[in-house]
Amino acid sequence: AQTVTQSQPEMSVQEAETVTLSCTYDTSESDYYLFWYKQPPSRQMILVIRQEAYKQQNATENRFSVNFQKAAKSFSLKISDSQLGDAAMYFCAYSEFDQGGSEKLVFGKGTKLTVNP
């Protein structure tokens, strides 16, 4: 089974600064999707950004961007100009199909991001 590893249980950043959250994954597939989800204290899971493996260009959504290194199986999230509202748990996720053709997300264990004023 594929695995997703987030090696940083906790990270902190000063407001307005930039922070990078790490994620690595293990797969033998060549075509797949990767996602970053944010879970604020409300515990609502919110999609931050998605990356399609066949696209070489790194995805960007406003202040959020990824560094996708397919050969290294690395998918890091960069948050620029950090804001207090960015404080949350961040989960990296990999999309896979099982033998029956059903799609599943495999999540990392998360990184807790603290933003200091």
Next chain:
Amino acid sequence: SQTIHQWPATLVQPVGSPLSLECTVEGTSNPNLYWYRQAAGRGLQLLFYSIGIDQISSEVPQNLSASRPQDRQFILSSKKLLLSDSGFYLCAWNVGGYNEQFFGPGTRLTVL
């Protein structure tokens, strides 16, 4: 637009009591549906997923079960709760392949 509902929002149950958590999706047809559990300080563990009515797959052996009586309704049940069933339960949906999943607001379950 699509929306996903879960209820109840919070639940406190004694050990050995039954459980029924409900999830419904509006604004889409034939969604894939998922149940996750998130224990304190941990990531999401996939419990069940369903690609259609009466098509449910279980990921982890446990005393929980899932049913999908209608296309957009997904129910998580237990006949006898254990202390270890405490956690935050999230329902999610998507359609098609390789698409992101959309999550409900969750149910916080405490088993005493």
